[in-house]
Amino acid sequence: MGIPLIEMINEYKIYIMGNEQVYANDNINLKIYSGEFVAIVGKSGSGKSTLMNIIGALDKPTSGKYILNGRDTSTMTDDELAEIRNKTIGFIFQQYNLLPKLTLLENVELPLLYAGVKASERRNKALKSLARVGLKEKYSQYPNQLSGGQQQRVSIARALAGNPSLLLADEPTGALDSKTSREVLNFLKQLHSEGNTIVMITHDNAIALEAKRVVRIHDGKIIFDGDTEEYATKFQTSH
Amino acid sequence: MLQSFKLAIKAILSNKIRSLLTMLGIIIGVAAVIILVSIVAGYMGEMVKQFEEMGVNKISVFCRNMSTRRMNDSDMYNFWDEHPEWLDGLSPNVSLNNAVIKSGSENLDSTSIIGVSEDYLDIEKYTIEEGRGLVYADVVSRSSVCVVGSYVANTFYGSPDKAVSDSIKINGKPFTIIGVIETQDEDNFEEGGTDDFIWIPYTVATKMSRNGYINNYVLISSDTSYTNDITNELKKKLYDVFKNERLYNVTANSSIIKQLNEQIGTLTAMLAGIAGISLLVAGIGVMNIMLVSVTERTREIGIRKALGARQGVIMQQFVIEAAVTSTIGGIIGIVIGALATKSIGAMMEINANPTIWAVLLSFGVSVAIGLIFGYLPAKSAAKLNPIDALRTD
Structure with a gap:
């Protein structure tokens, strides 16, 4: 298996709320290897969003280590985290998070722009990425001219543009109807089969079952970590 | 970027x-x-x-002459002789405020009348339109001659050429008009305006004035770079005479401009x-x-x-x-x-x-x-x- 892409060692994230300490992440130990398709599942308030923020290098653990691609993020500066996000992670958000005033092409170009890629190369890569999600022809349109499913595909194209080591999807189907959700999930599966590493955050067991491995979070702790079949038998009732 | x-x-x-x-x-x-x-x-x-039009090189001297402390025209001309390279011209300026001026039977009530030297025309940068200006001989011989502004010439004699050689009475004494100055200010061509004036030799004006003192002088420096020297020297000279700084004043246009x-x-x-x-x-x-x-x-x-x-x-x-x-x-x-x-x-x-x-x-x-x-x-x-x-x- 080699070196894990993601490694969390005794990771804690503690928030101070008034006089109380809230353990959003409570001693998380987790390894995810290149090529995996992992669903992190939990109810709202379980700490899964906190975990996703730390995996996505949007936040730093209070204590413990988070090693991404061999680099410890816990001591990094804001700008170093930005660089890690830019080079290593492709984000797919529930709300797509496309910039409404930019064209699809410009949206997809953004991570490449921040990576300092030259204009012509940026355009080429962004167009290729748009082609992968089947929206190349619409490159000059604006996000509000597209359906929700199409917008999510653009955000996937944006996540893929920089060829990141990890695709991090936060409730990728949360804002979509069941038919488009299906399409998006199939697309993620396809990306996985092409060798991409995918971590998907969801509250929905049914969605989690689409992954190969499931990590269940409850009260900030990992209460299950195993393959999907095992998870399905164990948590059938709660679904 | x-x-x-x-x-x-x-x-x-x-x-x-x-x-x-x-x-x-x-x-x-x-x-x-x-x-x-x-x-x-x-x-x-x-x-x-x-x-600047009034002349950047112009320096005005005012002094309050008294019987025991006074500055004469000869003192000023001596000053010029001491520093010949500094000055281009010098003129006393004697105003006759209460003179009665008559052209024939008409009174010229608002006309200003001053006694000046032969340099005054150049000092004011005026030009003669008709006849001639004052000359040194007019001043030393105290001739009863005058140069008039174009308003006087046109209003009381019809035209500049008619005015020349005609005469004008100042305090009952006839003065021959020897020259007329070009109109200076068309917009102000009226009674009491810029062109309503008479110049007579200052020697004559001094005689006619009440106390015979010359309180004002105008000097023209040959170059503005001399302004400071001239002003300082004049002040020194004036102090020697008056012993009191409030009795005289030296003003250089260039320093005003500055x-x-x-x-x-x-x-x-x-x-x-x-x-x-x-x-x-x-x-x-x-x-x-x-x-x-x-x-x-x-x-x-x-x-x-x-x-x-x-x-x-x-x-x-x-x-x-x-x-x-x-x-x-x-x-x-x-x-x-x-x-x-x-x-x-x-x-x-x-x-x-x-x-x-x-x-x-x-x-x-x-x-x-x-x-x-x-x-x-x-x-x-x-x-x-x-x-x-x-x-x-």
Whole structure:
């Protein structure tokens, strides 16, 4: 298996709320290897969003280590985290998070722009990425001219543009109807089969079952970590 | 960088009314600076020009002569002899205030009459239209001759050529008109105006005056560089005579112009300062709008940061947006200010041109305003936590 892409060692994230300490992440130990398709599942308030923020290098653990691609993020500066996000992670958000005033092409170009890629190369890569999600022809349109499913595909194209080591999807189907959700999930599966590493955050067991491995979070702790079949038998009732 | 400019222009265009209102403060401020500074400079330039027309080389001496302490014409001419290279001309200036002047049976009530030397024509830079001016011989022989202004000649004798050789009575004594001076001021061609005057030899005027003292002299320096020397030497000489600084006065036009220029400088700086305050207020307006803009675009900033934008990049984007806004405002302000300066100058009949330094300064200030007042909002944008930023709707 080699070196894990993601490694969390005794990771804690503690928030101070008034006089109380809230353990959003409570001693998380987790390894995810290149090529995996992992669903992190939990109810709202379980700490899964906190975990996703730390995996996505949007936040730093209070204590413990988070090693991404061999680099410890816990001591990094804001700008170093930005660089890690830019080079290593492709984000797919529930709300797509496309910039409404930019064209699809410009949206997809953004991570490449921040990576300092030259204009012509940026355009080429962004167009290729748009082609992968089947929206190349619409490159000059604006996000509000597209359906929700199409917008999510653009955000996937944006996540893929920089060829990141990890695709991090936060409730990728949360804002979509069941038919488009299906399409998006199939697309993620396809990306996985092409060798991409995918971590998907969801509250929905049914969605989690689409992954190969499931990590269940409850009260900030990992209460299950195993393959999907095992998870399905164990948590059938709660679904 | 280029991308930041594109983004800035996009952001400005996407909120046209707001951008325009933000710029309005800068437009008004910049235009005010340019108009005020340029109009004052133009107006003062006009004043300086008038002084210069009166002669930059002119030095006036006033002294309050008394029976025991007095300055005679011979003393002044001695001064010239002592420093021949300093002066080009010298004339006493004796006003006869209560003289009765008659042309035939008509009284010339408002005509000014002064006793001067043969140099006075050159000192005033006037030219003879008809006949001749006073000469040295007229002065030493105390001839009853006079040179008149064109108003006197035209009004009482019909024309300059008719006036020459005719005579005019001053305190009952007939004076032969030997010359007429060219009209100096068409707009002021009236009784008591610029061209309503009579010059007679000062020797004659002194005799006719009540006490026979000469209290005023006019000197012309050969070069303005001598002005200080002449003024100082004269003051020394006058002090030796009068022993009291309040009894005499030496005024050089060039030093008046110098003072005037200094005052113009002060006044201009003051006005620019006042107008500058409006630029400061405009800057605060820019900051205010940029802070609103940052708040409104929190989500955008969050997305950009999540995708890997470093703090510097976000910072640059907002600072450039503020700078572009205020620079566009500054350019509009400069154009409006320049046009307004021209039209106000035309209305005031002065030659007012937007001064280059006022334009450059206000342009620089408007760019600086964008950078300075854009800094704080940009900093707060750059510092935003991407998680918090993404969470807002």
